[in-house]
Amino acid sequence: MQKKIIFSLLVFFLLIFESTAKDTFFSLKNNKVNVRYQPTLNSPIKYIYKKINLPVKLIDKKENFRRIIDLKNNSGWIHRSQLKESNSIINLKNKVLFKKPSNFSKPILKLEKGRLLIIKKCHNDWCYINTGDYSGWIETDNIWGSIN
DSSP: OOOHHHHHHHHHHHHHHHHHHHOOOOOOSSSSSSESSSSOOOOOOTEEOOOOOTTTEEEEEETEEEEOOOOOEEEEEEGGGGGGEEOOOEEEEEEESSSSSSSOOOOEEOOOOOTTEEEEEEEEEEEEEEEEEEEEEESSSSSSEEOO
């Protein structure tokens, strides 16, 4: 009986932890970032990112390296010096950029799916972003990245 109770409590806490665990995102710090097969500078380069501020999700850590995965499910190891606190997102669906944080505000631009957006600030379910020559507000649903 006691084993069943302990097992039930363990399952309960694991389910709670899993559902409340938040994904950790970083942004690439430079225009050229090497992704390696293993967490060492001696490991061969798997591929190279050439997009500053690209958001990537943390999936593992080992010493000074972080294993990441990107929107297209590419993964590998990046030295932590090449990562910074997340400041960007990618929209997963077409969105509208608004002048103010409201669907009733003046629309500025239609943002195509997959566009890199630099976050300036967020409030409730809206973020003020920059993309190219445009700035404005978007809703924060259907995005890849973190709005911390």
